[in-house]
Amino acid sequence: QHFLARAKAHDDLGAFVDINEDVTLAQARAADAALAAGNSNAPLAGVPIAHKDLFVTKDFPTTAASKMLTGYQSPFDATMVTRLADAGCVTLGKLNMDEFAMGSANENSAIGKVLNPWDRTRVPGGSSGGSAAAIAARLVPGATGTDTGGSIRQPASFCGITGIKPTYGRASRYGMIAFASSLDQAGPMARTAEDCALMLSAMCGPDPDRDSTSLDTPAEDFTLRLHDSLAGLRIGIPEEFFGDGLATDVRAAIDGALKEYEKLGAKLVPISLPRTELSIPVYYIIAPAEASSNLSRFDGVKFGHRAKEYTDLLDMYKKTRAEGFGDEVKRRIIIGTYVLSHGYYDAYYLQAQKIRRMIADDFQSAFKECDVIAGPAAPTVAWALGGKSDPLANYLADIYTLPASLAGLPGMSVPAGFGEGGMPVGLQLIGNYFDEARLLNAAHQLQ
Numbered sequence: 001q002h003f004l005a006r007a008k009a010h011d012d013l014g015a016f017v018d019i020n021e022d023v024t025l026a027q028a029r030a031a032d033a034a035l036a037a038g039n040s041n042a043p044l045a046g047v048p049i050a051h052k053d054l055f056v057t058k059d060f061p062t063t064a065a066s067k068m069l070t071g072y073q074s075p076f077d078a079t080m081v082t083r084l085a086d087a088g089c090v091t092l093g094k095l096n097m098d099e100f101a102m103g104s105a106n107e108n109s110a111i112g113k114v115l116n117p118w119d120r121t122r123v124p125g126g127s128s129g130g131s132a133a134a135i136a137a138r139l140v141p142g143a144t145g146t147d148t149g150g151s152i153r154q155p156a157s158f159c160g161i162t163g164i165k166p167t168y169g170r171a172s173r174y175g176m177i178a179f180a181s182s183l184d185q186a187g188p189m190a191r192t193a194e195d196c197a198l199m200l201s202a203m204c205g206p207d208p209d210r211d212s213t214s215l216d217t218p219a220e221d222f223t224l225r226l227h228d229s230l231a232g233l234r235i236g237i238p239e240e241f242f243g244d245g246l247a248t249d250v251r252a253a254i255d256g257a258l259k260e261y262e263k264l265g266a267k268l269v270p271i272s273l274p275r276t277e278l279s280i281p282v283y284y285i286i287a288p289a290e291a292s293s294n295l296s297r298f299d300g301v302k303f304g305h306r307a308k309e310y311t312d313l314l315d316m317y318k319k320t321r322a323e324g325f326g327d328e329v330k331r332r333i334i335i336g337t338y339v340l341s342h343g344y345y346d347a348y349y350l351q352a353q354k355i356r357r358m359i360a361d362d363f364q365s366a367f368k369e370c371d372v373i374a375g376p377a378a379p380t381v382a383w384a385l386g387g388k389s390d391p392l393a394n395y396l397a398d399i400y401t402l403p404a405s406l407a408g409l410p411g412m413s414v415p416a417g418f419g420e421g422g423m424p425v426g427l428q429l430i431g432n433y434f435d436e437a438r439l440l441n442a443a444h445q446l447q
């Protein structure tokens, strides 16, 4: 009731897209009864959380912040929703986001913008902007997010909270509306690394019958190594993450966090990720290519919106898609269709796939010299609402989050201090495959 009241009182932030008191209180009473009867060993019994509206839910509508899914009701829950419910979590509601998770400022939502609780004239980041803002404003202790190219790490950085994207394949994508399937990963967002570890322990694990890319690595208790010493930890500092594009205020906060690590006994090791800049064109070819295919299912036949007037089937598809999708989603579909089309496929899509492999290899070379990689999550602090209307300017700001996404590596953002205007700065930590526990350990020690 406390959190429901806070969520309602701060409705002007735009973080929640749906709240259903009856559903939430029924779940809370069930958790309470199980605890009172002494027959609950659910690790998160009664902990309120909320879900990014990209996860389908049978108790709440799911919109992906798109007009296209108006009126859509899923008959089932996403695996992430089921797993967290099984761990005892109570769902407060659904959270705002960029339409179909495409964006970095939450300004591509068809439902409305989200304000950054630290400064309401600024964006919360995206695409999991509702999740980040809700946690920062203490409307909910934890939330799910999704990260295709930074959508957990960048809003966590902009809102001064903690978020982790696990190794690709550790968290099931079943029931998470697909954007770019080879990149999409779910992860927790919360105040601290410890809270993220608790949630991630419930979220990870195989889901072989429902997600063909889910890995058979067993679930893990990610809290076990939180208190390990960092003495001797080798932290790789990629020179390409500290170049011209990095704002001086962000750099100062990151340098401060790195000094703390040295005090904790870690060693800073200079490394190179030479294809960092290429991750932008590579991602903005591969992600739209996959999106153009994934979003073909939204045609007015099965899900949500259908145009009212049309002459024939083709006209119905065309009008439905013209009305249902926002500008950024249309831009991605057009780019994706182009790069996959006959005559351009080799020059764009295939070339991008080759460079993606090289980017992954660069990380493996780097991990010969270090245990984790650290740098900024974003080149600047949160910018002003409406401040980046040029799509390309948004794409360029993803430079530090895209490399780990393309390589499928785990990455997180942890609060590291403050920059211009007193806005939070996030330190990004990137680990090798399955090294989430080490990332959470390093993040926890900084907190």
Ligand code: GLN
Residues within 6 Å of the ligand: 101, 102, 103, 104, 126, 127, 146, 147, 148, 149, 150, 151, 152, 179, 287, 398
């Ligand atoms: N900003 C990136 C994009 O617009 C990342 C999105 C994401 O991770 N879902 O595609």
